[in-house]
Amino acid sequence: MLIKVEKLTKSYAGQTVFSDLNLEMTKGEIMSLVGPSGCGKTTFLRCIAGLSFSTSGSIYVNDVNITNSKADERPVVLMFQQPLLFPHLTILENVTYGLKYGKNKSKKQERIERGLAILEKVELAALSGRYPNQLSGGQQQRVALARALILNPDLLLLDEPFSSLDPSLRSSIRSWVRDFLKKEGVTALFVTHDREEAMMMGDRIAVMKEGIFQQIGSPKDVYQQPKSPQVAEMFSEGLVMEGFFLSPDHLTLRPKTSLKAADTEAFDATVEYKILKYGHTFYHVYVHALEQRVVVLSNHEFLDGEQVELCYKRISLQTYNKNHPVDEGKSSKKLSR
Ligand SMILES: Nc1ncnc2c1ncn2[C@@H]1O[C@H](COP(=O)(O)OP(=O)(O)OP(=O)(O)O)[C@@H](O)[C@H]1O
Numbered sequence: 001m002l003i004k005v006e007k008l009t010k011s012y013a014g015q016t017v018f019s020d021l022n023l024e025m026t027k028g029e030i031m032s033l034v035g036p037s038g039c040g041k042t043t044f045l046r047c048i049a050g051l052s053f054s055t056s057g058s059i060y061v062n063d064v065n066i067t068n069s070k071a072d073e074r075p076v077v078l079m080f081q082q083p084l085l086f087p088h089l090t091i092l093e094n095v096t097y098g099l100k101y102g103k104n105k106s107k108k109q110e111r112i113e114r115g116l117a118i119l120e121k122v123e124l125a126a127l128s129g130r131y132p133n134q135l136s137g138g139q140q141q142r143v144a145l146a147r148a149l150i151l152n153p154d155l156l157l158l159d160e161p162f163s164s165l166d167p168s169l170r171s172s173i174r175s176w177v178r179d180f181l182k183k184e185g186v187t188a189l190f191v192t193h194d195r196e197e198a199m200m201m202g203d204r205i206a207v208m209k210e211g212i213f214q215q216i217g218s219p220k221d222v223y224q225q226p227k228s229p230q231v232a233e234m235f236s237e238g239l240v241m242e243g244f245f246l247s248p249d250h251l252t253l254r255p256k257t258s259l260k261a262a263d264t265e266a267f268d269a270t271v272e273y274k275i276l277k278y279g280h281t282f283y284h285v286y287v288h289a290l291e292q293r294v295v296v297l298s299n300h301e302f303l304d305g306e307q308v309e310l311c312y313k314r315i316s317l318q319t320y321n322k323n324h325p326v327d328e329g330k331s332s333k334k335l336s337r
């Protein structure tokens, strides 16, 4: 295991942020970490980076216990939401700054060579003499990535690195970064608020809520077989019910007047609006009984505000996957609340 986190607990002044978290990642793996605001994602990364110390539990990187090591002694680099580049230093000077001091200290010529080599990799060598304010937001993020990777960390932690970028730039840079990390074999733990980004970036996804990992699994597992209503609410695009879950591909819309088939159940719903996507019409509908919104593909024409029935076959009701095989979090105790 490249990283192994065991029973990590963090409290501030007696207030528990998270407790008994377990996590393992293999070398080269990218893990997305998602969860609602304030659930402890940043705190978890800070504990792994050594910017904050856990209250109890252990952290191992390559079988070395780093739980009590100082931040600059850990083979871990944390990359923040904002690139935080030094405005008065050139791109090359920014990238090589971490090679001037501490355990990575190296001579000037070597710094320049390594800096240019890593800028070449992030496709910014031609801009090495510029200052940060002469770069676009996406280029600045790539500089921040180069500055982190020049330290050759065993583990890269990224805390919502793309959230300050506008949506189109964000989607292009995230696929670029994923390809880059995979090509370089970097192990990365990546925090995001964005469900789509989590699925696109992560080989696996860890869903954090209420101070525990609710589920850790592949994007497909988390999406199609949520382990709890909490995971389904955050990840699935279907309907979340107590004890059951309906995945969106099992839902159909029909006008309210139709006759009922024996094997089919329906919820009353209201069409809110439709959107055209990938050549199909998707209806956003509100399901009154569940107070939930869901998006359903349909070939029928419905009007905004129309009362409809949202149908599903009884057989397609799924129970939550409580015995999820890849789960590493402590969950069952708290989930029953
Ligand atoms: N230094 C601190 N002292 C006391 N409480 C703190 C401190 N830092 C964070 N907290 C609390 O710990 C909890 C988790 O915060 P954290 O920043 O880890 O959340 P997050 O999941 O990263 O949220 P977001 O998605 O908004 O970034 C919050 O309730 C926060 O108020």
Ligand SMILES: [Mg+2]
Pocket: 041, 042, 043, 159
């Ligand atoms: Mg945060």
